[in-house]
Amino acid sequence: MVRSSRSNLILGSLVLAFAAAVLALWIPLDTQTGLIEKVRRQVVIGDALAPTVAALFLVLGGGLLVFVERKAPNQPKPSLAGLAFIARLLAIVFVSLLVMRFAGPVAVWFVNAFQGGDLEYRLLRDTAPWKYLGFFLGGTLMISGMVSLAEGRVSRKAVLAAVLAVIVMIFIYDVPFDDLLLPPNGDV
Amino acid sequence: MGTLDYIWMGIQAVFQGPELFSLFGLPVSVTIVMILAGFLTGIAVGATPGLAGPIAMAIALPILISVFGYTPDALLPVMGFLIGVMKGATIGGAVPAILFNTPGTPDAFMTTLDGFPMTRRGKAKKALRVAHFASASGDTFSDIVLIVCAPFLALLVEAYLDLPEKTALLILSLSFIAAVIGGSPAKGLISTGLGLLAVYVGTGEDFYPRLSMGSPSLSQGFPIATAVLGVLIIGAVLKELEDLWRRKRDSGEIAVHKDEGDQRLHGADIRRLLPYVGRSALIGTAIGALPGIGSTLAATLGYTVGRARYAKKKRPDAPEFGKGASEGIAATEAANSSVSGANLIPVLSLGIPGNAAAVFLILAAESIGGFNPGPSVFRFTTDSVNPELVIAFGLFTAMMVANVLNWTIGGLFMRSMGVMIRVPKHILLPSVLLLTLTAIYVQETRMEAIWFAVGFGVLGYLMRTVAISPLPFVIAFILGGKLEESARQAFAATGGDPWFLFTNPGAALLMAVAFAVILFSARKKKEVA
Numbered sequence: 001m002v003r004s005s006r007s008n009l010i011l012g013s014l015v016l017a018f019a020a021a022v023l024a025l026w027i028p029l030d031t032q033t034g035l036i037e038k039v040r041r042q043v044v045i046g047d048a049l050a051p052t053v054a055a056l057f058l059v060l061g062g063g064l065l066v067f068v069e070r071k072a073p074n075q076p077k078p079s080l081a082g083l084a085f086i087a088r089l090l091a092i093v094f095v096s097l098l099v100m101r102f103a104g105p106v107a108v109w110f111v112n113a114f115q116g117g118d119l120e121y122r123l124l125r126d127t128a129p130w131k132y133l134g135f136f137l138g139g140t141l142m143i144s145g146m147v148s149l150a151e152g153r154v155s156r157k158a159v160l161a162a163v164l165a166v167i168v169m170i171f172i173y174d175v176p177f178d179d180l181l182l183p184p185n186g187d188v
Numbered sequence: 189m190g191t192l193d194y195i196w197m198g199i200q201a202v203f204q205g206p207e208l209f210s211l212f213g214l215p216v217s218v219t220i221v222m223i224l225a226g227f228l229t230g231i232a233v234g235a236t237p238g239l240a241g242p243i244a245m246a247i248a249l250p251i252l253i254s255v256f257g258y259t260p261d262a263l264l265p266v267m268g269f270l271i272g273v274m275k276g277a278t279i280g281g282a283v284p285a286i287l288f289n290t291p292g293t294p295d296a297f298m299t300t301l302d303g304f305p306m307t308r309r310g311k312a313k314k315a316l317r318v319a320h321f322a323s324a325s326g327d328t329f330s331d332i333v334l335i336v337c338a339p340f341l342a343l344l345v346e347a348y349l350d351l352p353e354k355t356a357l358l359i360l361s362l363s364f365i366a367a368v369i370g371g372s373p374a375k376g377l378i379s380t381g382l383g384l385l386a387v388y389v390g391t392g393e394d395f396y397p398r399l400s401m402g403s404p405s406l407s408q409g410f411p412i413a414t415a416v417l418g419v420l421i422i423g424a425v426l427k428e429l430e431d432l433w434r435r436k437r438d439s440g441e442i443a444v445h446k447d448e449g450d451q452r453l454h455g456a457d458i459r460r461l462l463p464y465v466g467r468s469a470l471i472g473t474a475i476g477a478l479p480g481i482g483s484t485l486a487a488t489l490g491y492t493v494g495r496a497r498y499a500k501k502k503r504p505d506a507p508e509f510g511k512g513a514s515e516g517i518a519a520t521e522a523a524n525s526s527v528s529g530a531n532l533i534p535v536l537s538l539g540i541p542g543n544a545a546a547v548f549l550i551l552a553a554e555s556i557g558g559f560n561p562g563p564s565v566f567r568f569t570t571d572s573v574n575p576e577l578v579i580a581f582g583l584f585t586a587m588m589v590a591n592v593l594n595w596t597i598g599g600l601f602m603r604s605m606g607v608m609i610r611v612p613k614h615i616l617l618p619s620v621l622l623l624t625l626t627a628i629y630v631q632e633t634r635m636e637a638i639w640f641a642v643g644f645g646v647l648g649y650l651m652r653t654v655a656i657s658p659l660p661f662v663i664a665f666i667l668g669g670k671l672e673e674s675a676r677q678a679f680a681a682t683g684g685d686p687w688f689l690f691t692n693p694g695a696a697l698l699m700a701v702a703f704a705v706i707l708f709s710a711r712k713k714k715e716v717a
Contacts, residue, residue: 057380061379069374082434146618150617
């Protein structure tokens with residue numbers, strides 16, 4: 001028994017609406033030259049043409065989905081539970097990246113506040129152990145958080161596996177190279 | 189400089205490149221070592237369910253570029269490693285398929301049908317030997333076709349196609365890829381449209397970076413690594429994690445089946461398998477030469493054709509196809525392995541990538557510089573050396589070296605990789621995610637790149653959720669700039685003729701084929717519905 005649903009119709013309609021917004025709003029409002037321009041008495045292709053072609057691909061695809069493949073068999077049906085799981089996963093990634101970005105500078109701020117020094121993270125970003133702080137904490141949080149989410153519980157094994165994985169990554173991407181910077185040391 | 193001189197220089201570039209060490213007084217070049225390293229990595233990665241060749245390529249690329257630098261000397265070691273991974277992953281995927289009924293790569297699914305029943309009958313080692321023999325045969329055949337065909341195709345393109353035709357050829361390629369990947373032309377077109385739209389953000393010829401919404405972050409456009417790795421790798425990791433969570437991955441014991449009886453592959457076995465290997469190799473090579481049609485379809489077709497022949501020729505006491513026939517393994521593995529070499533025909537002759545591995549080869553070439561895959565590579569200049577042509581023949585040599593490794597040590601290494609099934613997927617996938625984000629950061633050195641990659645990862649996940657293949661997106665992202673540049677040049681060359689795609693007969697023919705491909709696929713889809 002094949003499953004028929006309205007997934008393709010909904011998806012096609014959303015794509016057509018997005019393509020219409022791109023063609024009617026985004027391209028005209030956010031591109032300085034038109035489809036074809038006259039520059040020094042020569043006709044040249046403007047910056048709007050290529051995105052218009054891209055949007056036409058979307059119109060064609062959305063149109064085919066709505067009018068031709070609307071009743072295609074075995075259409076996927078995204079589940080809300082699955083999307084909620086991915087939202088939780090992305091929240092872990094988001095928080096971990098924030099920890100990765102700010103752990104080093106915050107640690108330096110604490111050291112300055114308690115020991116009265118005037119250290120700057122920017123000057124320490126290529127010095128161990130400072131340069132590993134953000135990557136280690138953020139990376140460990142990211143991996144252990146995702147493993148715990150997949151397992152449905154927080155376990156010591158997940159944290160240990162994360163610590164090990166992050167240490168291996170430091171040995172892959174940083175220890176052998178002078179010219180590679182681990183995140184977030186290129187930004188701070 | 190004649191053709192033979194170029195071939196010889198390509199071979200020398202691989203064997204007499206920078207020496208890494210010497211073995212019994214013979215210098216061993218760094219390219220050879222990198223091909224070997226890539227090949228072994230590829231087998232291990234292919235044998236690990238949840239990992240695949242492109243993931244290893246994504247993680248390795250920034251490290252390789254950092255080690256070898258941005259000089260033309262880096263091209264052969266880096267691309268040799270990637271070619272090794274591509275070939276290794278192809279045979280590695282059969283290991284868990286045969287031993288544990290779990291395909292290591294999607295194209296090894298059909299291998300489970302006969303491979304696992306053979307394991308249950310105590311013939312695991314023999315099944316692995318059959319898979320290796322068929323895979324190495326198909327791969328070698330496909331590489332020979334590539335080496336013979338790619339230069340001729342490139343020369344034809346250079347000789348007969350002008351700017352309007354080249355633009356139309358790119359449109360035809362995108363339409364073809366959209367129509368054939370994933371089984372839904374509508375969804376393929378959407379994926380292509382999104383890829384084109386993404387690559388046009390922040391680019392253009394005007395002072396104002398188009399579609400950037402006034403944001404300084406968007407004004408530089410999306411770095412290619414963020415889009416490709418985000419949609420292909422991070423999107424896949426998110427989807428796999430969701431599937432894993434859904435199944436709550438059963439932690440049951442892995443059944444162990446003891447090998448019994450003769451496990452060797454005899455001459456009589458090989459003679460019996462050869463007709464299946466030959467047919468599947470032809471099917472896989474023909475499919476691989478067309479951009480976008482993956483090895484999974486080749487495996488399915490090879491298996492179907494093999495089954496039809498087996499039904500007529502089988503001995504009465506032999507097992508049925510799908511119940512442990514070694515011919516089934518041979519038909520599948522020869523077909524999916526012969527796609528990889530032929531897939532490089534459109535890459536090297538036209539600059540059009542047809543699969544994920546080819547995307548990474550182009551990414552490597554673009555990152556390092558000095559080699560632009562496309563018809564201009566095969567200019568056989570006689571008065572001066574065309575360095576790109578030397579690299580192309582160097583790549584062919586690297587593929588042959590990888591084949592020699594495959595025939596000699598590949599089988600042994602492959603048979604030892606059964607242990608990879610025990611790598612826990614729920615720990616592996618988050619580690620791959622962080623590895624990919626780190627790989628992107630060390631190339632771009634700004635957190636924005638990581639945010640972009642996560643954004644593209646979410647897009648890749650959503651696309652997979654609604655059964656839109658991400659591959660047309662990636663290929664459109666790579667070809668989008670080339671398409672616009674070629675259209676601008678063709679427009680200028682035809683004196684501003686807005687109908688240049690339809691007034692030039694060659695271009696008009698290619699455009700008609702592009703429309704026909706879409707219409708034909710859509711009609712076929714409607715009939716199925």
